[in-house]
Amino acid sequence: MITRRFQLLLIVVVASFCVSMVSADDQQYEWKVGLATVKITPAEPVRMAGYGSKEREQPFDSVAADLFAKAMVFEDAKGHQSLLITTDLIGLTDAVLEPIYRRITEKTGLGRDQILINSSHTHTGPVLGLDANQLEYLKNPAHIEATIRYTRGLSDGIVDLAVEATNKLESARLSWGVCVATFVMNRREFTERGVRLGVNARAMADRSVPILKIESPKGKLRCVLIGTACHNTTLRGQAMQISGDYAGYAQQYVEKQFESAQAMFMQGCGGDADPFPHGSEGLARIHGMTLGKEVERVLETDLTPVRGPLTTLLEPVALPLQQEISKETYDKLERASGSTRNVASNLREALKSDTQLPASYKSRIGLWQFGEDLTLVSLPGEVVVDYVGLIEEAIGPRKLWVSAYNHDVFGYLPSARVLREGGYEMRGIYSGGIGIFSPDVERVVVEKVHALAAKAGRPDVKIHTQQ
Numbered sequence: 138m139i140t141r142r143f144q145l146l147l148i149v150v151v152a153s154f155c156v157s158m159v160s161a162d163d164q165q166y167e168w169k170v171g172l173a174t175v176k177i178t179p180a181e182p183v184r185m186a187g188y189g190s191k192e193r194e195q196p197f198d199s200v201a202a203d204l205f206a207k208a209m210v211f212e213d214a215k216g217h218q219s220l221l222i223t224t225d226l227i228g229l230t231d232a233v234l235e236p237i238y239r240r241i242t243e244k245t246g247l248g249r250d251q252i253l254i255n256s257s258h259t260h261t262g263p264v265l266g267l268d269a270n271q272l273e274y275l276k277n278p279a280h281i282e283a284t285i286r287y288t289r290g291l292s293d294g295i296v297d298l299a300v301e302a303t304n305k306l307e308s309a310r311l312s313w314g315v316c317v318a319t320f321v322m323n324r325r326e327f328t329e330r331g332v333r334l335g336v337n338a339r340a341m342a343d344r345s346v347p348i349l350k351i352e353s354p355k356g357k358l359r360c361v362l363i364g365t366a367c368h369n370t371t372l373r374g375q376a377m378q379i380s381g382d383y384a385g386y387a388q389q390y391v392e393k394q395f396e397s398a399q400a401m402f403m404q405g406c407g408g409d410a411d412p413f414p415h416g417s418e419g420l421a422r423i424h425g426m427t428l429g430k431e432v433e434r435v436l437e438t439d440l441t442p443v444r445g446p447l448t449t450l451l452e453p454v455a456l457p458l459q460q461e462i463s464k465e466t467y468d469k470l471e472r473a474s475g476s477t478r479n480v481a482s483n484l485r486e487a488l489k490s491d492t493q494l495p496a497s498y499k500s501r502i503g504l505w506q507f508g509e510d511l512t513l514v515s516l517p518g519e520v521v522v523d524y525v526g527l528i529e530e531a532i533g534p535r536k537l538w539v540s541a542y543n544h545d546v547f548g549y550l551p552s553a554r555v556l557r558e559g560g561y562e563m564r565g566i567y568s569g570g571i572g573i574f575s576p577d578v579e580r581v582v583v584e585k586v587h588a589l590a591a592k593a594g595r596p597d598v599k600i601h602t603q604q
């Protein structure tokens with residue numbers, strides 16, 4: 138009898154243990170995820186963005202690889218959603234993005250804080266624009282019209298993509314991990330003429346590759362989001378073929394290896410990083426395959442589960458600009474590579490005509506908190522690598538993914554160090570205004586990220602603030 142009772146007790150204990158195992162497991166399945174992809178390769182020849190070279194005065198001549206926009210909708214157990222859209226594009230500005238955000242909100246009911254649009258910053262993609270005046274620099278009216286036509290079609294495609302993803306929610310399990318991209322190289326080379334665009338293997342670059350894995354409850358890979366902090370500039374100004382550069386090839390590789398999975402690419406703080414070496418389509422494919430294989434390798438390991446609830450925040454931020462340009466700043470701008478010289482002459486012109494330089498540039502910073510497991514920071518603009526360390530210091534380095542080239546890509550977001558040293562990345566705003574950021578911009582950005590992380594309940598903020 139005693140034995141029988143013991144057996145029964147054992148069964149009850151084992152059964153309740155199993156129940157608790159199932160409920161712990163269930164927590165991992167509390168997500169629903171919707172996915173969608175749309176090809177955005179221009180159907181007609183349009184001008185290419187990213188370099189002001191002579192060749193680029195003509196439309197592209199061929200397509201080396203198609204461009205895509207991809208969407209992923211997350212829904213937590215309480216039904217709170219967010220929508221991430223990644224694009225093989227150079228950078229979406231406010232002028233192009235605002236109508237897209239508005240239309241997505243109207244069609245899906247998602248608030249602005251729930252929508253995040255990132256650009257891979259490929260330099261072998263199309264010029265974008267909806268306003269003929271802003272595209273005047275293309276000079277050729279037929280080219281301007283073709284660009285506007287393309288951008289309208291692209292906008293429709295992105296809105297439809299968002300709607301499609303929100304309509305395709307399925308139960309999913311999320312996990313994440315970090316691997317490494319060896320081709321990411323700091324490009325701020327110190328020369329006797331100042332900081333030039335080049336190669337600097339001793340300087341800092343964020344070579345980490347965060348990945349977010351989305352599986353079906355049965356463990357089938359449905360999607361992988363890949364982050365890398367590096368310009369998509371393996372192809373230079375002479376390249377006249379459309380291509381997503383290394384990011385496009387990495388997505389292609391992963392999608393080929395894991396049939397039916399969607400690969401997405403999210404740019405990080407690679408404002409001062411270039412792929413190394415660079416200069417050919419072949420190298421873009423090699424870098425893409427290197428990244429794809431690295432992702433594949435890490436997908437073979439056990440990643441860290443990502444649970445809810447999901448908190449989505451997006452707040453306006455006034456990024457401070459220099460209102461008076463010192464002789465020293467002009468000198469640095471004139472010594473820097475390429476079109477930065479034009480920035481100096483534009484500023485001189487503006488000041489000559491008594492135009493008051495604006496005190497700040499209005500942008501937005503976002504933060505999505507996934508339970509206690511992951512914080513995704515979304516910065517705007519071309520952000521230099523220093524911000525990764527600064528943000529880690531402010532809100533703790535663990536369970537953190539810092540992305541850039543989100544929301545409005547208005548120009549470069551330099552650190553105080555970059556502004557002090559000079560070089561191409563100090564050039565500031567190149568779209569939607571004019572201005573060189575003040576060194577104080579660093580503090581403003583980091584304080585905003587800290588405030589958002591605290592508001593979203595990121596656990597490490599408390600730990601870090603107490604230290």
Ligand SMILES: [Zn+2]
Pocket residue numbers: 258368408519
């Ligand atoms: Zn850039």
